[in-house]
Amino acid sequence: MGVxxxxxxxxxxxxxxxxxxxxxxMYSIVTTMxxxxxxxxxxxxPLFVFIGVALARSKIAHxxxxxxxxxxxxxxxxxxxxxxxxxxxxxxxxxxxAASTMTTGLVGIPAMDKRDYDRSLVLGTIGASxxxxxxxxxxxxxxxxxxxxxxxxxxxxxxxxxxGLLLLGIFLLYIAIRSYMRPxxxxxxxxVAPLRERIGALRSVFLPLVVIxxxxxxxxxxxxxxxxAAAVGAAAVIISVAIRRELNWAYxxxxxxxxxxxxxxxxxxxxxASAFIAVYGGAGARPSCRTSCAALMSHR
Numbered sequence: 460m461g462v463x464x465x466x467x468x469x470x471x472x473x474x475x476x477x478x479x480x481x482x483x484x485m486y487s488i489v490t491t492m493x494x495x496x497x498x499x500x501x502x503x504x505p506l507f508v509f510i511g512v513a514l515a516r517s518k519i520a521h522x523x524x525x526x527x528x529x530x531x532x533x534x535x536x537x538x539x540x541x542x543x544x545x546x547x548x549x550x551x552x553x554x555x556x557a558a559s560t561m562t563t564g565l566v567g568i569p570a571m572d573k574r575d576y577d578r579s580l581v582l583g584t585i586g587a588s589x590x591x592x593x594x595x596x597x598x599x600x601x602x603x604x605x606x607x608x609x610x611x612x613x614x615x616x617x618x619x620x621x622x623g624l625l626l627l628g629i630f631l632l633y634i635a636i637r638s639y640m641r642p643x644x645x646x647x648x649x650x651v652a653p654l655r656e657r658i659g660a661l662r663s664v665f666l667p668l669v670v671i672x673x674x675x676x677x678x679x680x681x682x683x684x685x686x687x688a689a690a691v692g693a694a695a696v697i698i699s700v701a702i703r704r705e706l707n708w709a710y711x712x713x714x715x716x717x718x719x720x721x722x723x724x725x726x727x728x729x730x731x732a733s734a735f736i737a738v739y740g741g742a743g744a745r746p747s748c749r750t751s752c753a754a755l756m757s758h759r
Contacts, residue, residue: 465724469731472738479742491737492730499686500606501729505722506689507597510670512717513696517705519667520549524566526664529657536638536645538574539581540631542567543588547627548667550592560589577644580637587630595623597674597689603729605685612685613678620675666699 462470476484495501514520527541534540546563550556563585571581593600596616605612638645674692677683683691700706 463724463727465727465731467731468728468735472731472734475742476734476738479738484738484741487737487741488734491733495606495729495733498606499684500602500612501726503602503612503686503689504599504725504729505718506686506693507599507602508721508725509714509718510597510674510689510692510696512721513693513700513714514549514667514670516710516714516717517700517703519699519703521566523548523664523667524563526657526661528570534638535642536634538567538571538576539584539634539638539645542571542581543584543627543630543634546585546588547591547595547623548671550589550595550623556590556592560585560592563589574646576646580634580644584630584634588627591623591626594619594626596620596678597685597692599725602685603725603732606729616675616678616685666702670695670699 472488473485476488480487524541524545527545528538530541542563545567546560549563567585568581572578592598596619598616598619601615601619602612604610605615634645670692673695674688677688677691678685697706700710
């Protein structure tokens with residue numbers, strides 16, 4: 460129907476809240492939404508969005524892909540392997556499936572088209588690897604899940620990291636086997652870049668690696684909360700962009716505007732989900748809710 464996710468969930472909650480509980484159902488929706496507004500984890504969302512937008516607006520992504528391209532070598536499917544690794548790394552940098560998938564497609568598809576790579580295999584690799592952004596930290600989706608379920612965001616990040624790496628390994632194994640069995644789908648490069656040039660390209664990997672490690676280490680080592688780690692990551696991105704001499708007023712303005720727009724979208728999804736969960740749980744969908752209702756009736 461073309462309705463955005465936030466209003467689809469929120470509107471459904473309002474309709475069924477009125478049908479199930481009458482006007483008193485609106486009170487539960489409002490209190491739940493206001494409770495979500497006071498969550499400290501909400502402040503982590505704009506910071507993680509800022510990290511992704513700032514990296515996407517800089518030339519770090521293009522240099523990172525160039526490094527993967529140089530190291531792909533003459534191996535059949537080497538550029539696909541590099542593309543999968545690049546998409547997974549970009550997902551970890553941005554925390555967004557859409558951002559990593561679009562950036563990987565814009566940068567990688569023309570390069571692989573020149574080498575007669577099979578288009579379906581190229582699109583499948585980019586689509587599959589780009590979706591790892593929902594798992595690999597800093598995942599905005601995992602933050603929202605942690606808020607709505609009361610789970611530890613740090614533990615969700617750790618579980619997502621393990622799952623994301625496992626999926627990436629499966630993707631790489633599939634690409635390697637498929638390219639070995641059918642070399643015409645992903646032919647190897649005719650020439651290999653000199654070792655000196657490939658080592659020099661690794662410098663473009665250093666800054667993104669610093670950003671990722673600054674977030675993950677601070678969370679997993681217990682040094683910072685996810686919100687504080689997001690601030691550390693945002694500061695690391697600004698420093699990285701400044702080192703590359705890409706930091707200027709126009710860059711800051713564009714990144715800030717896009718961050719505000721994306722954050723507003725995510726926050727509305729959180730509010731819609733909060734309303735939906737309030738009605739869904741109040742209708743007895745969760746065992747914990749049924750247990751508490753039964754206990755209340757027996758007390759009365």
